[in-house]
Amino acid sequence: MRHAVPVDPDTDVQAAETVRQLRALATPEGAAALTRAGALLDAGADPVAGLTRLRAEVGADLAGPAWGIARQRQKARPAFGPDADRMLFTSDALEQAGRPELAARRAGRLLAGGADSVADLGCAAGTDTIALARAGARVLAVDLDPVARELTAANVEALGLADDVWVVAGDAVELVAAARGGEVAGCSAAVLDPARRAGGRRQLDPDRWSPPWSTVAALLEKVPTSVVKVAPGLDHDRVPAGIEAEWVSAGGSIVEALLWGPAVSATWRRATLVRDGAVHELTADADPGHAPVGPVRGxxxxxxxxxxxxxxxxxxxxxxxxxxxxxxxxxxxxxxxxxxxxxxxxxxxxxxxxxxxxxxxxxxxxxxxxxxxxxxxxxxxxxxxxxxxxxxxxxxxxxxxxxxxxxxxxxxxxxxx
Ligand SMILES: C[S@@+](CC[C@H](N)C(=O)[O-])C[C@H]1O[C@@H](n2cnc3c(N)ncnc32)[C@H](O)[C@@H]1O
The missing domain is CATH 3.30.2130 (VC0802-like)
Structure with missing residues (x-):
């Protein structure tokens, strides 16, 4: 399904212009411009010469946006693999995107209890929406940002998942406040991945995330089949009782931290390590306390x-x-x-x-x-x-x-x- 909410150019002129450009790239001429931009970039064209050549070939209106998206696709390839060349990303959406293999893992665990409809509350370019739809769920992809909605709609279409995805404008704060009977926005499960950056800077205070901590806590309380992506630095004291907190590392770096709703929580804390395709997990049902201190040995x-x-x-x-x-x-x-x-x-x-x-x-x-x-x-x-x-x-x-x-x-x- 395509998204249903039109953009209001008066409220955000820049977003409306980006949406217009993204739609132009969805036309046959736009798609050809995008393919050509990708080929020039892959051939190692320098930005000025490459863009000049692209302008001459496809016109100024399509060349700039096509070049920008082709550059994001190049950056996305290591994480997104072959999907990257079918998807659209803005630099902002790609920066906020999680790793697809971890999104797939999350989706599998969230749906294991039988939930078949999920609200993705803040879909950005659709990484979680795509993983959830691929795992067999019907997904309501929600975002306040019209550019995010356009990207998700285009990406699920490009990946053949549009029949299972509805992209809508909505405010996660309001939707969670209105959640009833274990459901949010009519869905029996939810993923929430708050924006933790503002003006290019990391927001360390969870009360300043968008949506803020109050919405995170309310979702975990009201919708038992849920998962929230939080900052890896989150204070343990913030984790509500009965909620499993999981920290995930890949290649020696911390990549995400998750809070699992009570219907999915299986333990108190979980450490997960993903390396060379293998996954190692360690869990504890209660605080194991500190390790003892001793002299340096061999x-x-x-x-x-x-x-x-x-x-x-x-x-x-x-x-x-x-x-x-x-x-x-x-x-x-x-x-x-x-x-x-x-x-x-x-x-x-x-x-x-x-x-x-x-x-x-x-x-x-x-x-x-x-x-x-x-x-x-x-x-x-x-x-x-x-x-x-x-x-x-x-x-x-x-x-x-x-x-x-x-x-x-x-x-x-x-x-x-
Ligand atoms: C970190 S990104 C989500 C990334 C996505 N899960 C992925 O891996 O690609 C957060 C998204 O939430 C959206 N957002 C922030 N506040 C929101 C709110 N109150 N309601 C709905 N969407 C919101 C932002 O526009 C942004 O697209």
Whole structure:
């Protein structure tokens, strides 16, 4: 289904102009311009020469928008794969888009209990809407922004999902306030992914997200089959009772945090690690508390960020027989290397109080000329310190600058060569 709400050019002239351009790109001439722009970009055309050539070939009206979308498609390819070349994104929508493989995972879990209609409250370019429709749901895709609605409508059409998707204008704040009987906007499930940026800057305060925290809390209370994407830095104290909070990392970086409505929640906290197509999960039904602190031993373990954020580090520490190097620092230490997806292990070769002169002298003695610097709980700038420590010597090492039992300390690890 196509979206039903016309754009009011008086309320947002720029949005109306973007919508006009997106519609022009949906015509056969527009589609041809887009294909040509993509071909020029893929051939490595420089922006000025490429755009000049495109203008000459397809006209000024289509060339600019086609070039802009083709550039976003290029950026989207690593995450969206072949879909990227059929979808439309503005830079803003692409910046806000989640990873499709994680959206698919979320959709699968949300629908596992049998819900068949889902409200995507703030659809942007439609990443979640697409994942939900592909997982078999009928989706009501809602956004305040006419450009977002246009993108989602075009994208579900391009991917053959339009029969299962309704794109509508609406305010998630009002829809959630009106939710009754476990449903929102007539749907038995909901996805909410609030905008957490304003004016190009990250909004750290959940009360300033759009929709704000009050809508997040109300949705989780009123619509049991729901999931909300939140900032990975969300304070644990904010998580309502009975709600599972999940932190997800991919490739060693934290990529999302989720709050699951009570009908989907299965535990208290969950850490999920996605690496090379494999998914590792760790759960706890209650707070496992802090790991104990102990002296630095032969191995240092750097925990995965989802493990740290989820508050489950003490479970892995217990498994590994490891202790924290300091009660405020997320480094673990034990007497053996760890075979665990949740940590990266480094052999500790030297431990010394933080002192640049002594560190240089030590590296010289050990024949180390190149180091990778890691830090936690220290104001140093890793790249700058690595440059300062560089010499002609052939050996390498990992230098970890941190606090051990409160004292600024350097651990020289994995010395080789
Ligand atoms: C972070 S984006 C969603 C991204 C999307 N889930 C994805 O992965 O592509 C948030 C969206 O919510 C929309 N939005 C913000 N406040 C809203 C509100 N009160 N009602 C409806 N939509 C809203 C924004 O226009 C934006 O498109």
């Amino acid at each position: 191995w240092l373990h750097e925990p995965d960020p989802a493990l740290i954020r989820s508050g489950l580090m003490s479970m892995v520490a217990a498994d590994l027989g490891a202790t924290l190097v300091d009660d405020t620092i997320a480094y673990l230490t034990s007497g053996t290397a760890a075979e665990s997806p949740w940590v990266s292990s480094y052999r500790v070769d030297e431990v010394l109080p933080f002192n640049l002169k002594k560190l240089r002298a030590l590296l010289r003695t050990r024949g180390v000329g190149r180091v990778v610097v890691k830090k936690r709980g220290s104001p140093i700038e890793p790249e700058a310190l690595a440059r300062q420590l560089r010499t002609d010597a052939g050996g390498t090492a990992t230098v970890v600058v941190t606090r051990v039992a409160g004292a600024p300390t350097v651990l020289v690890c994995d010395v080789s060569g």
